[in-house]
Amino acid sequence: MPCSQRREDPMTSLITVNEDLNQFHLTNGRVSMILKVVEGKLINLYTGAAVPDRADFGYLVDDGFRVQATTADEHGELHIEQSRQEFPEYGRGDFRGPAITVLQGNGSRITDFRYAGYRVAPGKPELEGLPATYAVSTPDDTGAETLSIDLVDDLTGLTATLNYTIFRDEPVIARSVRIANHGDEPVAIERIASLNLDLPDDDYEMVEFTGAWAREREPHRQPLHPGVQSVASMWGASSPYFSPNALFARPDTIEDRGEAFSLSFVYSGNFDLHAEVDAYGATRLQLGINPAGFAWRLAPGESFQSPEALLGYTDRGLNALSQTLHRIVLDHLERPRWARRERPILINNWEATYFDFTEEKLLELARLAHRAGIELFVLDDGWFGRGDHARTSDRAGLGDWIANPERLPEGIAGIARKINEIGMRFGLWFEPEMVNRATDLYEAHPDWVIATPGRESAVYRQQYVLNFANPAVVDHIYERMHAILDGANVAYIKWDMNRFITEAYDATRGAEHQGEVFHRYILGVYALYRRLLAAFPDLIIEGCASGGSRFDMGILAYSPQIWTSDDTDAVERLSIQYGTSYFFPVSSMGAHVSITPNHQTGRSESLAMRGSVAMFGTFGYEMDLTRVGEDELDEIARQVAFFKEHAPLLHNGDLYRLRAPYDHRQAAWMVVSADRAHAIVGDYVILGVPNRHKSRLHLRGLDADAMYRVTTAPGPGLGPDDALRGRLGYSAEDEGIGAETTGTATSAESGTDTKAAPITPGVVRSGAELMHIGINDTNIGPDFASRLYLIDRL
Template identity: 70%
Template sequence: MAEPQSFPNLITVNADPASQAPVQFHLHNGQVSVILGVLEGKLVNLYTGAAVPAAGDFGYLVDDRFRVQSSTVEEGASRYAEHERFAYPEFGRGDYRHPAIEVGQPNGSHVTDLRYVGHTIAGGKPALAGMPSTHAAADEAATLSIELRDELIGLAVTLRYTIFRDEPVIARSAVIRNDGDQQLTLERAASLSLDLPDSDYTMTEFTGAWAREREPHTQPLHPGIQQIESLRGASGPYFSPNAIFARPATTEDAGEAFGLAFVYSGNFDLHAEVDTYGATRLQLGINPLGFQWALGPGDEFATPEALLDYTGNGLNALSQSFHRIVLDHLQRPQWARRERPVLINNWEATYFDFTEDKLLELAGLAKKAGIELFVLDDGWFGARTSDRAGLGDWVANPDRLPEGIAGIARKINALGMDFGLWFEPEMTNKDSGLYRAHPDWIIATPGRGQSVYRNQYVLNFANPAVVDNIYGQMHAILSTANVAYIKWDMNRFISEAFDATRGAEHQGEIMHRYILGVYALYERLFAAFPDLIIEGCASGGSRFDYGILAYSPQAWTSDDTDAIERLSIQYGTSYFFPVATMGAHVSITPNHQTGRSESLATRANVAMFGTFGYEMDLTSVPESDLDEIAKQVAFFKEHASLLHNGDLYRLRAPYDHRQAAWMSVSADRAHAIVGDYVILGVPNRPKSRLLMRGLDETASYHIVSSDGKFDATRTGGELMHIGIDDTDLGPDFASRVYLVDRV
């Protein structure tokens, strides 16, 4: 091997001294290594995992053992396709596992043979045209682009690997291009494919449904395929497009794991395939079921981005690196790591039954409590007095808002508050002016019946004319009224998928084109209104993914506002998503989703580990509650930076229905804030000690509880290994917040 060449200290290329052709690529940053090899023209993954020294020849990692009934890569080769760890496996060449790419050809064949033809290395991170993706400056990351070609059919694939300087994270995507002169049909295009040499892992996926999103479920890998997916046109609350593959002994604080996350909001497929020799293939990408993309000569298709995270230090460390990627390399800089206003939303206070006077009364009380943003939810537009009419007609209802949105915004601003507004831009009711003018704009299959949910239909955002119309309506409001915030809702999934603007050969494109239309609307709104906050909301958590968070600094975590249920929802969400992205509100009691009653203190103690707000009728609460709310708002504002920018540690999982706890620690380990919760009280309770994490072992800390019942000074070592006695925390639904400050 020749001397390795590095650029810029993150990617090393080893070349054959005879031909100077690259043989191995090593991405490394002291935390993670990815080693790729070019073997007889084929690109393979030699190693992915904990960082190893950059120098060296890793060819010994090639698996060339003979196995009965396994086909060689090609005639005369000594390697076997079924057991090769291909970087981007193809269909039909002796590898009988799921391919990363499948391409239909004019003669009916789906066989491809991609060979290495070149590579480039550049500092920084290229964007993906029309799609969300991570970003990094030239000194923060390096990107390896590897060109593969199938010369017979003129197919070119550029694989992109970006390694971040400070995080054990690799960003993966592919650009697929037809350089030939015949029509091709792309039928599968994974964003990430990773072959691992063994299967000694558990898979944790995050599942649920409306009002109980993202609960972790873990099981060991087994021969065959373990899969999560969405076919709904959105990522959905049922299976989140993220998963963790951990060694069985891995805990929150120790052990190895890989995390996979998709920077995409549409249909996805995430699966692990274990062969009967114990090797594992992980794949993540657009769901191939129902997907086809016509690639004419000169056309190209870019896959969404996938992220691969590695830890050797437990799941808390895995989550923390994902959180930093979101805050520093995914979100729009305008609002990343910047505090957002504490808000009040009128939905659970009024639902559709409101007048302008009622809204102003509610806003006035909120202002007295220190709340900074008033959000007007559903019911302000068109003929919208219920969920049966009005969607698509984004013009203020004069009976409710005599001076329109500009008028109500001006009056809210006069109180000293910002004004926010609810939209559901992707939907329409048949009882609307939009539908009556453009009945062909909804997604519907000719000659078939139409499914319906909540009396609404999905607009065809694959049609640029539809996006233009909705943008025009939203722009007319935002350019004439002082709207600082939008709540973007999405309350039903896509069925009867058909694009009336395109021919038969393009019908497999509608789901992807739809979500590209959603992203295009985001992009246009931010181009016109760069300081606008858009909070993603999809029936509360139905599209809570990295794709949306590339545009929205926060997303509504769940329609379930019950504090005790939110412990599970926010705990599960935290594995991939930082506290700063989780919309969390203090709501009415008894809670409207569960009927459960909790103290105002507990409701706030849960919600403050999110983007804080209120969703309740302040006009009907006692004066003492208004005073307490003012204190809660002041407390949150004082500690918001620590809550949102600190490293989150999960301390006690809520899934045994007894207790839960988490904490956020500043980067310099000088300050921490801890949430400690009782779910169900235990009679004759044994001694309970809460063990903290992330502190300086030898430093002394002053720890005090927000309720004044605990006040002590302990070393970091004591707090982490002996803990504090919280046996007296209280009965059902009790809670306490501790402030921890280095002396």
């Protein structure tokens, strides 16, 4: 490789190396990261907006103040405590949190990793046993490049390989670390950060996404302060409480302008994400496996691969950063087989029947669903176990994956065939990581449960966690699931996980390996995903962990959609889906129309409101269609037809957040096609306000110079009908929609007549008007009202 290589056109290298100066510049014209080796240490000179390359960025080396310990002589240029390190260590003069801590045989935790070499490779390597982003290669371009930098600790013989992948088209850098033991003695890795980023100042606000079951991922924003502020999980899963994603935004950064970084963990287990501000106002960001309870024994000749972390950047606001992350998920993380492919609209029987069902009840529900145009029938919990171990409540059956013949006389193959004969695909619920005591599995293998010897085990939902750190457990569950899937036409799996890990202990390994339990467990979960998808590549797996308790980029590598929350109340889902959208695309969010009054909140909302919220997700239903009237069934059919027509736009367009729901008054969002020709706007009233002031909804993402026709969505089930609008005392012109056209809804993609109900009158407005003047949405309706707007360029 030449001493210095510069990018001259879009297809040249994304990574420039000056070997004489040990300097590395990663840039794609949207983001730059500049690294340099100084006195053997890898230093981050700059990360942010793209800058032109130059032969020497050495002027960015900051020697700081010499008031603390340093290994350099008094004339050296590196002061370790105030240097922006890429792989800081414990105990060598930097008193901030380290990226690595290694316990050695003599009890020491001191290491000194120094530069030993680099490699640049096209594309993006896989990570052994772990989910990771990938690059799509073409004959002319690999889509990404990867820089690998080796750092060596001579005393222990440890090598740390830092991998950096920069994508050609997105301002995102993927970072991971691999530790190899080339020494003569075993060590224990007690801390390993997948990403460390030192920033020169603390003028940022941390946006973290917190919540609990049924109220997941609400953003909370606060300025950085001296010391440490963090989010973390110790539940054995990413958890509903704290998300393994965060934003670090300048104080003036808002949706459509300003600078921010994003951190995301491609991992589903315990994590630690934190910011540390030192006494000089510098900020250290770290993301990795939670070090609490973690210790990985590394024998000579062995290596350990950290999960991947993603660093995103924007200088165009938070919404642009979200759109970047959405494209990363769809084009570089999810399996290509389903990432941008439309998935079937489903109905799940859970809220319709819970555990109380017969085969005929299921078939009756399926016939009505098919009549409404629904494409996939999902049989939820309660189909398995036999005799005393039959799953008729949450007390038994979990882990015995064999159909209950009293409920399904012909087994899963029989019910799947009958659903297929109705004209629908068939899906099935599993909770493969758990077991009840009242099961054949537990009676045969009580040692397969995670439990600490001599300690009483906690129980939750009458279930225990299987030890997926034990390969024999994973093998058994795979064989049982494979037998069912291989013997029946199952198109979809709902993979649930309703209990966190307590009394963590791996009975198959000795004391020196007990710090590995949590990580080995999630590696076992990933292994089961991979084996099932290898055997059944067309299978759709929807992740579900008590709702959104494992909504993370690790699971999205295997599941193109995740059940966003067990809270199916449309008003609550406005907040949950809004917060989730900061990192995850619409097509990843499992969202269904559920029963009313809602079973989580007791709130009653119109079918229109429930439908118009769920459409901004992977659309489906959780309700008993045998209990709805003909009018409601017809309305469901209209919703299904509308979603089918517009699903490619809803799932592949660019999402714009227009109005946050957190004041409990209104909310709005929209999706715009890549060519800016079409858009759909969801506009919602949460709580009505009497004699309210005028409100205008300002759209975004349109072509300012183009002319657009604006209509409200067809059918009374998707917006207020004329009678309601009349009672509210406003005209079409009041809402900014004039009476220039009427007709039948037409597909924006194909121009074909959908035979839907007549559209409401529409008007023509310029993109500039719609974005700067907006739409008058003062009088959408009372509490829990909604309207969908269709925006089509002429």
